[in-house]
Amino acid sequence: MTMRRRSLAAILGGPLLLAACGASESFAPDVASPRPGLTPSLVASPSATAVESPPSPTATPTFTVQAYPVPAGSGPHDVAPAVDGGVWYTAQASGELGWLDPADGSTREISLGAGSAPHGVIVGPDGAPWITDGGLNAIVRVDPETEEVTRFHLPGSVPNANLNTAAFDGDGILWFTGQTGYYGRLDFESGDMRVFNAPRGMGPYGITATPDGDIYYSSLAGSYLGQVDRRTGEVRVIDPPTDGAGLRRTWSDSRGRIWVSEWNAGQVGRYNPANGTWKEWPLPEPGAQAYAVFVDDTDAVWLTDFTSQAIVRFDPTSETFMSFPADSNPANVRQLLGRPGELWGAESAADQLVVIRTD
Numbered sequence: 001m002t003m004r005r006r007s008l009a010a011i012l013g014g015p016l017l018l019a020a021c022g023a024s025e026s027f028a029p030d031v032a033s034p035r036p037g038l039t040p041s042l043v044a045s046p047s048a049t050a051v052e053s054p055p056s057p058t059a060t061p062t063f064t065v066q067a068y069p070v071p072a073g074s075g076p077h078d079v080a081p082a083v084d085g086g087v088w089y090t091a092q093a094s095g096e097l098g099w100l101d102p103a104d105g106s107t108r109e110i111s112l113g114a115g116s117a118p119h120g121v122i123v124g125p126d127g128a129p130w131i132t133d134g135g136l137n138a139i140v141r142v143d144p145e146t147e148e149v150t151r152f153h154l155p156g157s158v159p160n161a162n163l164n165t166a167a168f169d170g171d172g173i174l175w176f177t178g179q180t181g182y183y184g185r186l187d188f189e190s191g192d193m194r195v196f197n198a199p200r201g202m203g204p205y206g207i208t209a210t211p212d213g214d215i216y217y218s219s220l221a222g223s224y225l226g227q228v229d230r231r232t233g234e235v236r237v238i239d240p241p242t243d244g245a246g247l248r249r250t251w252s253d254s255r256g257r258i259w260v261s262e263w264n265a266g267q268v269g270r271y272n273p274a275n276g277t278w279k280e281w282p283l284p285e286p287g288a289q290a291y292a293v294f295v296d297d298t299d300a301v302w303l304t305d306f307t308s309q310a311i312v313r314f315d316p317t318s319e320t321f322m323s324f325p326a327d328s329n330p331a332n333v334r335q336l337l338g339r340p341g342e343l344w345g346a347e348s349a350a351d352q353l354v355v356i357r358t359d
Contacts, residue, residue: 170213
């Protein structure tokens with residue numbers, strides 16, 4: 001499989017609401033057998049001085065961008081670096097989980113079952129990929145060794161949750177979101193699943209766990225950040241300063257501060273649970289649409305902008321943005337994930353994965 005390579009030098013929360021408990025059900029899972037010389041643009045944010053931000057590296061990092069084609073018609077949506085050095089990706093259009101070998105660009109695909117339309121994928125504490133599958137209305141686990149597919153279906157009282165993304169809390173419980181107005185939890189060891197009605201109905205989208213294992217999710221349609229009580233499942237609603245910002249994805253930094261991509265407002269926001277304050281920064285492109293957000297191991301914040309078709313890096317200390325335009329138009333990079341020195345994304349419109357490596 002061919003690869004293309006290119007190098008680059010380098011407030012306060014609003015009203016509180018409690019979510020009413022919806023369906024709750026225990027059940028047995030369903031098991032099935034087995035780019036050279038380019039310099040990224042650097043743009044200073046017009047917002048106020050930064051506070052409480054971690055120090056940036058003294059040396060300016062340099063970056064290399066590489067794209068890897070995946071099978072045509074895959075429609076890759078989300079990515080997750082695998083334990084073995086490969087990269088998992090959800091092939092939403094073909095109903096498969098894919099695995100890419102960055103060493104040679106080869107891929108393999110694992111069918112998730114008839115009707116599958118996988119959205120998110122993360123690697124759990126067990127080292128296996130866990131998938132939110134909107135087509136199957138199920139949480140899916142794939143054994144990385146045997147490729148056995150295990151499905152945990154949502155209760156029959158929640159027939160179409162439009163599952164989005166998932167995160168494991170500090171107790172090893174998997175929490176997930178459903179865009180039609182749900183969030184839930186799965187204890188995969190016992191098979192116990194509970195699904196809750198979300199505040200403001202439609203919209204639960206991205207979800208993240210803090211270093212302390214607490215869970216927050218973002219609501220796109222509801223335009224709020226939800227802080228989940230892991231014991232009761234109740235949600236505290238936290239409104240951003242910008243009304244109708246459209247909080248799409250969310251990620252925690254090393255200090256437990258919650259970063260959000262504000263799709264409607266074209267901004268990146270940060271909520272600090274320690275003091276209840278918010279701060280927001282507009283992305284550099286006029287009319288920006290901030291889709292993904294991910295915080296790497298250095299606490300640099302990465303986003304995707306559908307308007308400029310670019311991956312954007314934000315330095316919280318200098319409050320500057322660095323833009324990496326895609327070589328495909330459209331590219332439509334959905335979620336971002338990474339490991340030290342690597343930032344991965346899926347270009348859903350171009351059937352390829354992209355990695356930005358930091359030296």
